[in-house]
Amino acid sequence: xxxxxxxxxxxxxxxxxxxxxxxxxxxxxxxxxxxxxxxxxxxxxxxxxxxxxxxxxxxxxxxxxxxxxxxxxxxxxxxxxxxxxxxxxxxxxxxxxxxxxxxxxxxxxxxxxxxxxxxxxxxxxxxxxxxxxxxxxxxxxxxxxxxxxxxxxxxxxxxxxxxxxxxxxxxxxxxxxxxxxxxxxxxxxxxxxxxxxxxxxxxxxxxxxxxxxxxxxxxxxxxxxxxxxxxxxxx
Amino acid sequence: xxxxxxxxxxxxxxxxxxxxxxxxxxxxxxxxxxxxxxxxxxxxxxxxxxxxxxxxxxxxxxxxxxxxxxxxxxxxxxxxxxxxxxxxxxxxxxxxxxxxxxxxxxxxxxxxxxxxxxxxxxxxxxxxxxxxxxxxxxxxxxxxxxxxxxxxxxxxxxxxxxxxxxxxxxxxxxxxxxxxxxxxxxxxxxxxxxxxxxxxxxxxxxxxxxxxxxxxxxxxxxxxxxxxxxxxxxxxxxxxxxxxxxxxxxxxxxx
Numbered sequence: 001x002x003x004x005x006x007x008x009x010x011x012x013x014x015x016x017x018x019x020x021x022x023x024x025x026x027x028x029x030x031x032x033x034x035x036x037x038x039x040x041x042x043x044x045x046x047x048x049x050x051x052x053x054x055x056x057x058x059x060x061x062x063x064x065x066x067x068x069x070x071x072x073x074x075x076x077x078x079x080x081x082x083x084x085x086x087x088x089x090x091x092x093x094x095x096x097x098x099x100x101x102x103x104x105x106x107x108x109x110x111x112x113x114x115x116x117x118x119x120x121x122x123x124x125x126x127x128x129x130x131x132x133x134x135x136x137x138x139x140x141x142x143x144x145x146x147x148x149x150x151x152x153x154x155x156x157x158x159x160x161x162x163x164x165x166x167x168x169x170x171x172x173x174x175x176x177x178x179x180x181x182x183x184x185x186x187x188x189x190x191x192x193x194x195x196x197x198x199x200x201x202x203x204x205x206x207x208x209x210x211x212x213x214x215x216x217x218x219x220x221x222x223x224x225x226x227x228x229x230x231x232x233x234x235x
Numbered sequence: 236x237x238x239x240x241x242x243x244x245x246x247x248x249x250x251x252x253x254x255x256x257x258x259x260x261x262x263x264x265x266x267x268x269x270x271x272x273x274x275x276x277x278x279x280x281x282x283x284x285x286x287x288x289x290x291x292x293x294x295x296x297x298x299x300x301x302x303x304x305x306x307x308x309x310x311x312x313x314x315x316x317x318x319x320x321x322x323x324x325x326x327x328x329x330x331x332x333x334x335x336x337x338x339x340x341x342x343x344x345x346x347x348x349x350x351x352x353x354x355x356x357x358x359x360x361x362x363x364x365x366x367x368x369x370x371x372x373x374x375x376x377x378x379x380x381x382x383x384x385x386x387x388x389x390x391x392x393x394x395x396x397x398x399x400x401x402x403x404x405x406x407x408x409x410x411x412x413x414x415x416x417x418x419x420x421x422x423x424x425x426x427x428x429x430x431x432x433x434x435x436x437x438x439x440x441x442x443x444x445x446x447x448x449x450x451x452x453x454x455x456x457x458x459x460x461x462x463x464x465x466x467x468x469x470x471x472x473x474x475x476x477x478x479x480x481x482x483x484x485x486x487x488x489x490x
Contacts, residue, residue, distance in 0.1 A: 011489075048313050051489040073315035083306035087249060099238050100314055 001026050001150065001181050002047060007056035009042060009205075016042040017053065018205040024183065026149070029176045031192045032185035033229060034202035040185040041080055043202070044154050047183075048077055073104035076148035080155045080185075082139035084127040090138055091123035094145070101146050113141040116167045132159045140168055144175070151175060151182045157191055169195065189226035199225070201232065208232075236320045236327075239311065243328030246307075247300070253336055256292050260340025263288075268348040275440065278349050278357060282436055285341060286429050289361055290368045291393050297329050297372035298389040302382045309490050322485045326373055326478060333365040356439045360432040363470050367428045368393075370477040377484045400427045417452040428473045431466055 002024040009017040017039050024030055032040045045051040047058060049065055049072065057064050060071040084093055098109065114120060117137040127135070136159045143151060153172070157165040172195055176182055186192055199216055201208040209232075213225070222228040247253055264281055271277035301308075304325070311321045341361055345354045372389055379385040404423065407416070424430045438457050456462040 045490070050309070050312050052487055069315055069317045071315075072313065077313045079309075079313070083309055085246065085304070085307040085310070087246060096242055097314070100311075100316065104315060 002058065002060055004043075004047070004058045005056050007043075007046060007053045007058060009039075009046065009051060009053045015205050017046065019056070020202075020205065020207050021056075022200060022207060022210060024181055026181050027179045028198055029172075029182040029196045030184070030198045030200055031189075031196040031225070032183060032200050032202065033187075033189070034208075035233075038202045039205035040202060041154055042205075044077075044152055044183070044185065047152065048072065048075065070104070073101060073146075074149045076143035076146060076151045078136075078139045078143035078151075078153045078156055080158070082135045084135070084138070086128035087126060089124050089126050090119060090130075093127065093138065094123075094142070097142055097145070104146075110144050110147050111141075113137070113144050113167070113171055116171075117141065117164060133161060133164070136160050137164060140171075144171060149180055151180060153182070153184045155186055156184060157186065157188060165191070189229055190224070193225050196225070199229075201229070236324055239316070239321060239324035240327050242307075243304075243324055244332060246304075247328060247332045250300075252296060253332055256296070257336040257340040260285075260288070260337065261344065264341045264344035268344055274348045275353070278345070278353060279440065281341070281345070282357065282433070285357075285361055286364070286433055287397055289337060289364050290396060290429060293333050293365050293368035294372045294375075294389045294393050295386065297333075297369045298376045298386050300329060301325065301373060301376035302385060312490050318486050319482055322373070322377075322482050326369060329373075330366045330369045333369055334362050337361045337365050353436070353439045357436055360436055363467075363474075364428060364432055367470065367473045367477075370474050370481070374477040374481040374484070377481045377488060396427055396429050400430065404430075421453065421456050425466070425469045428470055431470060435463075435466055 002022075004020055004022045007017050007020045008015070020039070020043060022043075032043070034040055042051055046053050047060075047065070049069070052066075057066060059065065060068075060074070063071065065071055088096070094114075117140075119134075119137060119141060122130075122134065125134075127138075130138070136156075140153075140156060143153065151172070156168055156172075160168065169191065172182060172184070176195070182195075184192065184196065196213060198210065198212050200210045211219070216225075216228050217223060220228040220231045222231060263284060267280045267284070268274060268277040271280065308321060308325070312318065338358070342358045345357055348354075349357075371392060375388045375392060376385050379388055404420070407423070408420075424434055434453055434457055438454060457466060
């Protein structure tokens, strides 16, 4: 579904992505793992077209994403740090996004997360008054709202309280069972255990390995993802 | 595109600076017109202030607005929207609110006190200058990532267009005063939209005689239909060129 071929990106002298080639297919739930600054977020942003890669290309459902924008209607994106117009209220942000995306969406809107996070009570709050966690909830609700085929979640549970992150995890599992492609980048490996089917491990902008979780367990002899990755990192 | 413009305009109209700018222009124009017993003299006084204020506010407000909308732009870019659409909506929203503010603030008093060809010319030039400097501001804002640098660049651009350029012209005039450079001056004045606007209005006021021989040359050129349409064409180019460059830059920008 998403195929990246030899993608490279430099920020000044920093090689953020180095000849990265990855294939992600429908129905997979992929964990994007790597040390800080290994290029996970840059990779996610190149998929979304927010960062334009220097060389290589990415295709989405067979079409090159370069100079294409319609493909983004099939993606729900939850950024690492949600940044929203400060003067708008939560309700206005939701309405605006519905207004922008209504042409390409399968109705009805998926408002499970708005309900479960109790965001309905906060609809009149301005974005600038929100705590980091509430902003994360808004980002999550927006990512799932339009029933996209692909979900890209950049550190989804960072900043969420345990109850909320449990709600979010259940929602991810539900969407996974519908056969959607889900990309999660996270540092909290213990949370990924029961979610992901595959692991992409990145280091210094390059792909170290892309394995299914069973294969990773077989290769390292560890059952838990956290321990398996720790063993990989020590090597 | 319409949807994004709607949200940009709502956001700008909620901004108190826009309201303050309109009120400031209104009070300024009203007081200048009521101080002078001759409306034409009032218009001349207003002209000099407007040629300084309008570019300054257009440039600085638009630059700051673009930087403050960084979150909004980032949010939109990850949605199924064309980058060109986002940027053009931002431009259209800014330009139309600037034009609206000028029309309400300075346009109404001018229409009350001087509703003739000169007054209309003044309003037209004010509107064009508002849009031109929004386009230049967008270019400055997209080129520099750093907010302080971007606003600094905008202030420098304003200084250049309203002060330094005139100094440069004076220098040219004195250095080459022995040569017939009046015709070249017509060409050089095209390089600055503020000067172009000033010349167009002054010629409509019929006081070009005060500008000496250069004034006569200007009258010869800008007074004709061709010269007039050419100058308006140049003013349009001053909108289109910075805008096209900024769109090109924005399409490749990493967010």
